[in-house]
Amino acid sequence: KITYSAVISACGRLGLWTKALALLREMPDASLIPNLYGYNAAVSACALEGQWQVALSLVQAMPLLKTLPGTMTYNAVISACEQGSQWELALAVLAQMPSMNLERTTISYSSAIGAFQQRGQWPLASQLLAAMLADATQPNIVSYGDRK
Numbered sequence: 059k060i061t062y063s064a065v066i067s068a069c070g071r072l073g074l075w076t077k078a079l080a081l082l083r084e085m086p087d088a089s090l091i092p093n094l095y096g097y098n099a100a101v102s103a104c105a106l107e108g109q110w111q112v113a114l115s116l117v118q119a120m121p122l123l124k125t126l127p128g129t130m131t132y133n134a135v136i137s138a139c140e141q142g143s144q145w146e147l148a149l150a151v152l153a154q155m156p157s158m159n160l161e162r163t164t165i166s167y168s169s170a171i172g173a174f175q176q177r178g179q180w181p182l183a184s185q186l187l188a189a190m191l192a193d194a195t196q197p198n199i200v201s202y203g204d205r206k
Contacts, residue, residue, distance in 0.1 A: 062088075063095040070103025078103035079112065094125055101134040108141030114151075127158070133165045140173040145182070148173035164195055 062085055069078040082100045085092045092100075097120055104113035113135045117127050132155055139148035148170040155162050167190040174183035190197055 060095075062090060063093070063099050066096055066099035066103065070099060070106055073107060075103040075107045075109055075112070079116075082116075092123065092125065094128055094131070097125055097127070098130050098134065101131055101138070105134045105138035105141060108138060110135070110138040110142035110144050110147065113138035114147070127160075129155070129160045129163060129166070132158070132160055133163065133169060136166055136169040136173070140169045140176065143173065143176045145170075145173040145177045145179055149182075149186075162190075162193060162195060164190075164197065167193075167195055167197070 062081055066078045066081050069075070069081065078100050082092055082096055085096065097116060101113045101116050104110070104116070117131055117135050120127050120131070132151055136148050136151050139145070139151065152162060152166055152170045155166065167186060171183045171186050171190075174180070174186060187197065
């Protein structure tokens, strides 16, 4: 499992999200059940390429396969939404995290704020930054709009 997850992660870093998904789907054929690390790597691979629909479908399928998404998984989906300029969906995923008993981190908020900024939703980005502070989550330079 570790080797598969590492290769899936490497594919993601190289922009080979379709290969990452193929490896994830191949795991059961090798008598391996994909775990959280494998799913996180695949969702992150999709996020890096802005494949928000695929990232979201992976997360939705995880509970059916007895794997619960974690904070990193949700952060990757929010990042995919950011890359795909899907600010409404980014907000919906962020809002869902507490009901899943998942902590909203600086990365969670910053990615959602980034999705708002990409679509010119500055008032909403400012409101989300205020919510981040009210949630006692420490912003970073990315939270304030520096995407360099």
